Amino acid sequence: MSPLALGATAVFGIAAASGIGIPIGMSIALVAIAGMLLTAGYPYVAVTLQTLPYATAADYTFIVVPMFVLMGNIAAAAGIIEALFEAAHKWLSRMRGGLYVSTILASAGFAAVSGSTVVNAAVFTRLALPQMIRLGYDRAVSSGCIAAAGTFAVMIPPSLAFVLYGIMTGESVGRLFIAGIIPGLLTAAIYLALVPAMVRIAPNWAPPPTERYTLTEKMRSLRPLWAIALLVGVVLGGIYTGLFPPSAAGAIGALGALLIALARRRMTAAVFWDCVARSATMASSLFLIIIAGFLFSRFMVTSGFVPALVDWIGSSGMGPTEFLAFMVVFYFVLGMFIDGASMAVITLPFMYPVAKSLGIDPVWFGVLFVKLVEIGAITPPVGINLFAVVSASEGQMKLTDAVRGIWPFVLVEIGILGLLIAFPALSTWLPATM
Secondary structure, eight states, X not given: OOHHHHHHHHHHHHHHHHHTTOOHHHHHHHHHHHHHHHHTOHHHHHHHHHHHHHHHHTOGGGGHHHHHHHHHHHHHHTTHHHHHHHHHHHHTTTSTTHHHHHHHHHHHHHHTTOOOHHHHHHHHHHHHHHHHHHHTOOHHHHHHHHHHHHTHHHHSSSOHHHHHHHHHHOOOHHHHHXXXXXXXXXXXXXXXXXXHHHHHHSGGGSOOOOOOOOHHHHHHHTTTHHHHHHHHHHHHHHHHHTSSOHHHHHHHHHHHHHHHHHHTTOOOHXXXXXXXXXXXXXXXXXXXXXXXXXXXXXXXXXXXXXXXXXXXXXXXXXXXXXXXHHHHHHHHHHHTTSOHHHHHHHHHHHHHHHHHHTTOOHHHHHHHHHHHHHHHTTSTTSOHHHHHHHHHTXXXXXXXXXXXXXXXXXXXXXXXXXXHHHOTHHHHHHHHTO
């Protein structure tokens, strides 16, 4: 079997294994091990299994994964989301569709301390959806807005998607974080501009505003936000200036979130250990996928798939523009069926080398990849944020509502992706100044 056919068969095998219920991390690992046995033999596989998992888990630079996960969990327990949403809601209460805009603002703010899109979507569902339903907002659009705003955590640092991309490709996680700032803020700004415009075009999306707050109440709602702004500034500022690496920034961020929680009197021993336990569970799941991804990368090498793919693309005359067009279609379709972490570990071992061989900036490529992961998180039928919203709504929302309400936001995301492709400097200028 040719290397190209063998690689394609491996990808199909992973899809088939996960389709019958095998966890995605195990599916990738099993296919990779079978492929290496076929192409490199048992001694190579035995040595790889003895050394690679430990070497990956023991790599100090990968401490960034559990640290940023812990930072996000503690920040959620500290009531940071509630503080952000309350402040935004009070200041925007007189705007038609103000709850949509409040959700977008607060989600963008919380994305700067949480790298998990699912956490964002689930928490804002519990926080904002009941108020939207009580005031007569359109159910489908409400769920779509919450799910779409939750994806800000994929792009705005600290983003676990950028961490995975950096781990799988060897690119600097710090540079990737900084590269995500302008695209992330641009995404939030376009949402803030377009959603009120869409509400004016379709007034049935939101009722006329009825709630009013005094200036004193509005100013009081801003009090908790200084600590959040300081935390974000220290973490991202430290990475940008080179004062400390992302691994240390994650630990500083987790400590800062803990201090905020203690200052707000929202942290007890039980809550803290619950945050630690949930962070350990999530980090362990991610590490299983990462280790499986490295095994799959080894298989890509032993099978000769990557060199064969690079040679085939070179002989086909495909240039950077054609490859980017293929990439968009490929990841858009793939994102309909698997999550972003799985997309990273399955595809980056061969997509990244091809992109580099075509002279595509790896940081820009990473931003485009993460944006496509963001789109995949809200694209039916397996958009993970849609399921997070439906699950967290506790029966108030059906999956059909979420699917019906998400399409306007998918179209907005595709437009933003077009801007990032047309203007690479949006992604590359800021990290170039580090």
